Amino acid sequence: MRYRAPRLLLPASLNPGGANQGSEGQSSSLLPKYEKKHFYIILGLRGASPLSALILSIFLHAITLTVLILLLTPSYKNLTHKFITVRIFSENIAQEQTSTNTLAFPSPGGGSGGNSNEFSRVVKAPDSPGLTRREDKGISPGGLVEGLSKFYYKEVPYRDIVEEALHAIKAKKRVERIARLRAEIRKTHNQETRIPPIETSTEAQRLEPVLEQRSTYEVIVENIIASNWSYPEVAKKGLSASVLVSVQKDGSIKIIEFKSSGDRLFDYSVKNALLKSSPLPRPPEAVEIEMRFSE
């Protein structure tokens, strides 16, 4: 006997199908409420069989995968052997820093005494994307590395691209050399600085293939802030504070969130470390840094 699926949309009691009446009537008397509730929930599956359900799911999976592939890999779309796309970190990489100390920091309440909580105020930078990124649904093609948009859809002669790439690499090396020299100078003020050799990122990757690959900028920032952080020897130990900052394109530091250590002197030392380090070298792109200071 050909199997006939139950009529999912209609309540069993109204099923006009005569052949199965008896058994459906039977089953409806056994589990009437269960059937009715679930039959109403599943819409648009009139006459669905297990097979059609499977086909539907495979179809949906295929659509999802296609959409995902399209969304996640836009950069390989225009790849042909005639033109190359070059990933450039920043159009401004050649410029020197000229900005003065521009740390945007929530200023402590003036007046005598001050509050004990003045360093733990949460400040949302006006254009900050917020602390969580759950709103982002993947990478939007337009918002990727900024310089990329220049080359994304245009066809540019091969020679110009290579020249541009060489120029960018030279400028990047220059910035790194400056940062390295600065770190050297700071080293003489601080006996406890640990400065790893600052090399180009590819070399660093070659030397540390197993460990996490930290970008050059990360290492530079860490060294600068570490060299500016001091705390009295006899002061309270075992403390820890966390800061979330956003570094603007000009290197200025904006505090987004400050989690106090519970000790005023320790918080003060952390705040001073940030003030002395601002402005940082210009980042490849506007970046957020989460820092943990612990003694």
Add this chain to the structure above:
Amino acid sequence: MKIVQKICSLLFVFYSLGLWVAEVTVVILIPSESAGRIYIDLTSPAPRPLLMGLQVMADGIDAEGYVHQIKKVIQDDLVYTGLFSMIEERLFLEPAQSSFNPQNWSPLNADVVAKLSLQVLQGNVRAVLNLYDVNEGTQIFKKEYTGDINFLRTLAHVIARDIYKRFTDKDPPFEAKILYVGEHDGKSSIYIMDWDGARLRRLGIVAETIISPKWAGELRLLVYTTRERDGSWVLKTIDFNTMTQKRIFESKRLTMAGDWIDKNSILISYTESDNQDLYILDIEGTKLKKLIGGYAIEIDPVLSPDRRSLLFVSDRSGSPQVYMADISGYNIKRLTFQGGYNTSPRWSPDGSSFLYVGNVNGKNQIFIQKLDGSEPVQLTNTGNNEEPAFSPDGRFIAFASDRDGQWRIYIMRFDGSGQRPLTEGYGFSPIWIK
């Protein structure tokens, strides 16, 4: 069968839909790798105190004579805490009278600048303190103080306290005083001085022997033990509110005052039968209640800051060691296990540790030990060092040392650093009073 079939098909649909929904959800929730977040972990800050530029200026000729003194008191107070360091005046780029400009101070690596102006008029001093944060480039506060010129040192300690408190949110002991037993005309007498050793004064009390002074905090009562010519032991109290003295107990047998419990009861060690035991003395009724005793010697009872326990010395194990008990006298626990002669226990203000005196290679040294069972730490190692006493904020220890040939009052930081003498003449049994 029909039921099973229905359920199976339901399950199929649920499964396929659910899987798809889960897939999409997972994809959405995978954190994106756009504009990256950098994580930085920093430990081991450079050990360096806050660098301060202190400028004191006289507003008028009358004030000029006091500039040096007030500056020295403030500097000594702040620097001795170990949290501050003073920039040398000859390095200053900005005159004291000029208004604060952070660019004059950041080349010196300064963190704090304090500008104090003094005015003296008809026996009164008026001081205006302006405090600045160099790294922020802003003013922190402005405060005005007035007082009698004879109390200039007190004023300086108050100013130093305000600066200290601003950066640490804690109370320093700058205004505290230290009382100790000294010598006068071959007999014992009681002295009081500032925490830095200045303004030494002698109380008009003289006795053959004065030992074990104990202070009752806010009550401003002092109890001490004396031995009179006939050999009897006498306990006396001084009420610092009225500056009157009272005789509260006497005995032919060895008696020594311990800590105050309240204005009417004192822990004492007393010899009833053949050795010293711990008692609570009721002052009003001159009654004794036995607390801890037995065949062994129990002395030197000190009450915990939360008033729930006490420390004392007992030789019940065969040698003098430090023990702890409830104020009820029960739950006796031995605390010291290193060394064969450990005495003189003293609580830390937060109740987490205690000081004691242990004999090492024939000399008495001061140790600190946490109550959590960790190892004791030796704080002194030159000469004999005894009678330690924590400052109210727990960051300093006053003690007596004979390292220079005679017993003197010394002070050091809680970690044993910064040891230096406070008295020139004989001194013993220092206690902190306010």
